[in-house]
Amino acid sequence: MENTNIKKIGILTGGGDCPGLNAVIRAAVKTAILQYGWKVTGIQDGFEGLLVDGKARPLLFDHVKDILDKGGTILGSSNRANPFEYKFKVHGKLVTEDRSPILLEKLQSMEIDALMVIGGDGTLSIAHRLHGLGVPIVGVPKTIDNDLASTDITFGFDTAINTATDALDKIRTTAESHHRVMVVEVMGRYAGWIALQAGIASGADIILIPEMPFKLEKIYEIIKERVRTGRHSSIIVVAEGANPEGGEMVIKKIVEDSADAIRLGGIGEILADKISSEIHVESRETVLGHIQRGGTPSAFDRILSTRLGVGAVKLLAEGNFGRMVCLRTPHIDSVPLEDAISQLKKVDPDSEVVQAAKAIGVSFGI
């Protein structure tokens, strides 16, 4: 059935952390060895591992034996190593260079016949360009934000919303006992999936997402109305990329004695400050941050990751290069890498899920 002459594949992971990376690696290694008799090389720290020496090692059964339930990636990752625009310092000055030729040489010298890359937008764009240079390559999509149009759902997302929901459950009892507005900032720079889903799952009163610019006045009004009717606590779940209508709000922070003196505060912090100072209702923010990216993957994410890992190896075996595996419920399918990276999946304000949230009284601040 297989029309390829693959004897050895390389696997790498790129971009930010995401629960399920190890489960993808495990499934791919097992399938490659058991089903196809291939060898597998683990490439460390993303594409960086294909540009310098000593960052590749054989991946055997034993290496993936205990990693199904582990967060992180045993291969390490890197946000920065782009072989086409490799940045390094010469005499203290930053230089950019196209190192893709080195990468191609490396693949040849390591006798890697095909490449499987697990990563987000950035990583898959590089994969697409490498495929253009003739590298037999397949991609596995990774974004904790679930904002990829070409797949129904991405691994890690289910874990992230469970982690966020768990944190929100903890915060809600405090909000209720102590009559406070709790603002909880979750991930989601361009798409509000985590805020929307964790917000519904935790019974949030207000959900703020990038797709639906909010009105500060509306938020004040809701909270004041709640206080008037005896509900002194409120939970606001806000995506990090949410913004008020008409522009961004900013906190400048001055770090004393520090080189990069000023940096911006987050939307959660700003909202809590504003609510406290403008309508005099005690408000506190919590920024969930990195805990959303870590930890043991949920059952769903382990299964999805396993299926994607198996699916990616099958793509390679079938010679279906230049493609990305994806979930088309209920099946694993694939799309051209080109399509995969071109379109963001955003929350549709008119969708049934948003309507359901509104039906039970959730406000989106508009």
Add this chain to the structure above:
Amino acid sequence: MENTNIKKIGILTGGGDCPGLNAVIRAAVKTAILQYGWKVTGIQDGFEGLLVDGKARPLLFDHVKDILDKGGTILGSSNRANPFEYKFKVHGKLVTEDRSPILLEKLQSMEIDALMVIGGDGTLSIAHRLHGLGVPIVGVPKTIDNDLASTDITFGFDTAINTATDALDKIRTTAESHHRVMVVEVMGRYAGWIALQAGIASGADIILIPEMPFKLEKIYEIIKERVRTGRHSSIIVVAEGANPEGGEMVIKKIVEDSADAIRLGGIGEILADKISSEIHVESRETVLGHIQRGGTPSAFDRILSTRLGVGAVKLLAEGNFGRMVCLRTPHIDSVPLEDAISQLKKVDPDSEVVQAAKAIGVSFGI
């Protein structure tokens, strides 16, 4: 938009426990009050609450305020109360009677204009018959086993596989440290969804499901081969309804001094006994049992339950009686109750998920 004259609805839950029941109730109550201005009556202990007095009470906002993350059902449930075949004792003898006329009277006297029932096969069958008698009724499907053909996935299932996977994670470290075969029996009388998914998610070596009758000899062989190659521990996940080719295996238990002296042991117990006695590899069973049905629902289940609760109330508002809400990814949809209850969703041995499990070396004992 709404073409009904509903002023008050009744809600009841029937059948076994399932995480998410309260989330459905909460969403329905909120939607009914906020969107349609209806009153809601909570009917207790399934259909039993429509046959006797004193088992109904108004459901207000306050009753559903804190139940989103609670297991169980605030309405109580009953496995037995079938109004069409109501069983009771007269002079010590069990009598069966059709009490549906009483139920219809009750609905009228309580001024309940429409009914929303949340339950499994049994409950929905009754709902279908009541609809035939002219009761404006809609159903919400509930089965922890996820074995309903008319919906992509049922609430509670995601929680159940997370609970099972968590338990399996705990058991695996013991299996490895102590060189044992651990047999873990999970729910699934007619369909093996929990065993399949929790098995993949936990890295099980052998998964046994009703849809794929197993060979004992094959299991012995795999374990012996694993021992031969230095893998002294194995994890077997078995659905309670799994059976060997050609028939059932049975343990008879004699309870001393007990009226009903003999009862049957479960498949997990039998397998562990057999493996210990036949191939002399130390084996232990764990029966997960009721913990799979309880506890706080996962984020996914809370969201799905919320959407189904909103969707069911909308069906009522639209006058779409005699139907059941369901998930047709990514939307909430509905089907006639008639179709809803007629077909079991079983694991397809040739499906991509089963193939993926096989690709990474999982055996199904065949």
Add this chain to the structure above:
Amino acid sequence: MENTNIKKIGILTGGGDCPGLNAVIRAAVKTAILQYGWKVTGIQDGFEGLLVDGKARPLLFDHVKDILDKGGTILGSSNRANPFEYKFKVHGKLVTEDRSPILLEKLQSMEIDALMVIGGDGTLSIAHRLHGLGVPIVGVPKTIDNDLASTDITFGFDTAINTATDALDKIRTTAESHHRVMVVEVMGRYAGWIALQAGIASGADIILIPEMPFKLEKIYEIIKERVRTGRHSSIIVVAEGANPEGGEMVIKKIVEDSADAIRLGGIGEILADKISSEIHVESRETVLGHIQRGGTPSAFDRILSTRLGVGAVKLLAEGNFGRMVCLRTPHIDSVPLEDAISQLKKVDPDSEVVQAAKAIGVSFGI
């Protein structure tokens, strides 16, 4: 055995949130009713509930039936209501008044014979003064920080370190995969118990606590040495009250368009900024914040809370007023309220636990 004429007691909770408050209330209500036949009044929002009308209600069995595993307090809390220095506004100006006479009247008019207060320093100081005015009163200590000298351990602390450890477990995998320094700020303004225990439990590399002022240079040195020897990730757990030798570090934040324009950043944020800018190792902070105060209490905290609740009611029954229950392992004991609030329990830098941490290579930044 009992020498008191108590017929009704009041219970209130004061101060910040802490897992186990509800378990104390439940145990006290059950013991009061079952063992002594007393009535119980639940006073809402701390001492506030004894100063205004309509903030007290009977506490019956049914009210405490389902609260053992719930975070928060069903009685509500308030950080501000001090009857001896009650603050309120007259014509927009803040006025302070001694309202203890009103409180005494209230107790009498509500026929509350004795008071049980659950709270921290502030709440117990008020209790002590009320006892001086003749109120039959006992205290139950509450501090998430575990910094009370007169009891071995306070409820809520075990839950807090489990929550922090769970978060740190999630963060560690990301740190390792992505070669980062992760700074995690936990609670502990004056004492470093949470940082110390969660730090050891999570395998932190550096633990910074108020009791051991750190040297920034030492931290830089450790991280650089770790990088040199191939350990590119490090975990720093820092108590919010930790400080460098010789003074505080400060971030000023300017909130644009905000009345109270400037507020201070936390130590975690400062440290991550400094490490990134000074030694150019990528560093991120996470501030765990309120999630440490919420959620279902751990088994240990539920048991301890139950024992303290029972013990406090027994003190009342024995007429042992003016005292606070405490844990003197393995028994529940009591101390005069006077002693209870006078001394902070701090981490001893020479203690066996700190030495054990050092023995396995943990640095305290000194």
Add this chain to the structure above:
Amino acid sequence: MENTNIKKIGILTGGGDCPGLNAVIRAAVKTAILQYGWKVTGIQDGFEGLLVDGKARPLLFDHVKDILDKGGTILGSSNRANPFEYKFKVHGKLVTEDRSPILLEKLQSMEIDALMVIGGDGTLSIAHRLHGLGVPIVGVPKTIDNDLASTDITFGFDTAINTATDALDKIRTTAESHHRVMVVEVMGRYAGWIALQAGIASGADIILIPEMPFKLEKIYEIIKERVRTGRHSSIIVVAEGANPEGGEMVIKKIVEDSADAIRLGGIGEILADKISSEIHVESRETVLGHIQRGGTPSAFDRILSTRLGVGAVKLLAEGNFGRMVCLRTPHIDSVPLEDAISQLKKVDPDSEVVQAAKAIGVSFGI
């Protein structure tokens, strides 16, 4: 300070699984290397690893890097290998032999200067005898049941009660919704610590422990009284070693076609059967089994394990052989191995904890 000439130590783990074993190993390895410059040999599968070849390997930093939060033991364990009564088969017949001379030779040939053994009764008894033969040895106590008189608390116990409490939380919602008596069997053959603590922590109605033989009639009475007063659900937590007054209850199970045809059922199963058949209240049992022994250790257990591991290495360094480390709150201390293994710690029916449980209405079935 150290008066020993140790250059290399061996570590082994024996007996049943217990969360925290790996944390002890990690702390011991780190302390041995960092504080004393020793080498460490990991001995596999308990004393078995000192009797056969190829079961020992160097333990380096890298081996213990990621094991703090892992259940099980990286060294493996064995319940059976007693060097003084080593059992093996000759021509199909079981022979017992004293192989301690072989063990002593092995220690010498591997240049292991001292031994640290982590285990329960059996393992520590062997350690004591080996010490009598001149082996420099220290012990670390391990029993999930917490039934060792010579230490305040043993690691793993806190994790076990959290696991049991978590399972009981799940089961309670089902019990309540479905009006059932749920019997949950937990570990504790000779002492009822887990049942007592998990029972209190989960709000159980009846707790049955070996130290307090119960009356079946009393249990029936309580359940019937509860039903009479509208509380149709009850939770019974029973230790596996609990028994009725006057003797054991037995279920015989006949395994068809099986060599060892009959085995005994557990107390949980018997109780549920009896309650269903005798007083006709629907009752179900859940046997928690091995999940109590596995999983990631709680924060408390990780810290206690770390302290014990450091403490045991210090005992070796000080030449304090023949002793066992223990917790004497709040310090780590030590006792002679001889004393350590001689006395069981049982639940005192008159203790404050049992009294507290009774005060809130828990019955012990007497």
